Amino acid sequence: MAFPDAPVRETKSPKYEWPRHLLFSTMITFYDIPFTVPGRALSPYTWITKCCLKVKGLEFNTEWVDLVDITPLCKKIGAEPTIVTSDGREMYTLPVIHDPSTRKTISDSFKIAQYLDEAYPETPRIVPPGTTSLHRAFMSAVHKLEADIYPLIIATTFAHVPESSREYFRRTREAFLKKPLEEVSRTADEAKETWEKVKASFAVFDSWYEKDAVFIGGKEPCFADLMLAGRIFWIRSVFGEESIEWKNVEGWNHGRWNKLLRTFEEK
Structure with a gap:
């Protein structure tokens, strides 16, 4: 989730230095955020890009970038900001990829998918021709779902943030939420009600899929x-x-969502 209202200030982290092993790499570099969970990855946005690369069969290096280092990294490698606030502040987020074959650096998971479709037309398409507007409409529904999930998940997410980024994570999220993280957590009754809203949203998505289909578009993922x-x-x-x-979640809609997730993880 983006945090457009969070104040931007210089962090105490050192300026990002381009790793030597990437200077002469011929593979795509994929920038991800480390957390203290198995496999290190946690962000839904970076996970999307990682799966795009895997579905397309493209080789890539993963470069882990702490939250506090994202802005200096993006500025150094020429990644565009993904958010411009109403008062003109530029904000940088991951995922980002750098493709040495075209010397292009792309930010934003949707723009990355579109770029990969264009740059590697022989690979499976992630955004089929003529579906950009449909995908943007679908994106709006997913963002509404995410807004419901967020208060249920943010405090537990903080527990998985590495020590080097904990102050930054707390400061920016509390500025966005306008309250301490500890006050975002729902009471048991509130949490139950919100989980029911999340479940109902997934039921709507389920209705958009064919009964026995894994993917919404048929045989191939989009x-x-x-x-x-x-x-x-x-x-x-x-x-x-x-x-x-x-x-609870993996059992919803006859296990559809767990099956969808596992299918991507097996690619």
């Missing part, structure tokens, strides 16, 4: 599938595979 799977991955990563939260 960006819409990745958007949903990314949020499912986020829930599982934050709460853990043995948590009651995940056990």
Whole structure:
């Protein structure tokens, strides 16, 4: 989730230095955010890009970038800001990729998918021709779902933030939320009600899929599938595979969402 109202200030982290091993790399570099969870990845947005690369069969290096280092990294490698606030402040987020074959640096998971479709036309398309507007409409529905998930998940997410980025994470999220993280957590009754809203949203998405189809477009995945799977991955990563939260979600809609997630992970 983006944080457009969070104040921007210089962090105490050192200026990002381009790793030597990437200077002469011929593979795409994929920038991800590390957390203290198995596999290190947690962000639904970076997970989408990682899966795009895997679905397309493109080789890539993963470069882990702490939250506090994202802005200096993006400025150094020429990545465009993904958010410009109403008062003109530029904000930088991951995922970002750098493709040495074209010397292009791309930010934003949807723009990355579109770029990969154009640059590597022989690979499976993630955004089929003529579906950009449909994908943007689907994106709006997914963002509404994410807004419901967020208050259920943010405090537990903080527990997985590396020490080097904890102050930054707390400061920026509390500025966005306008309250301490500890006050975002719902009471048991509020949490139950919100989980019911999340479940209802997934039921709507389920109605958009054919009964026995894994992917919304048929036999091949598209960006819409990745958007949903990314949020499912986020829930599982934050709460853990043995948590009651995940056990509930993986059983929704006859196990459709767990199957979707597993299908991507097997690619």
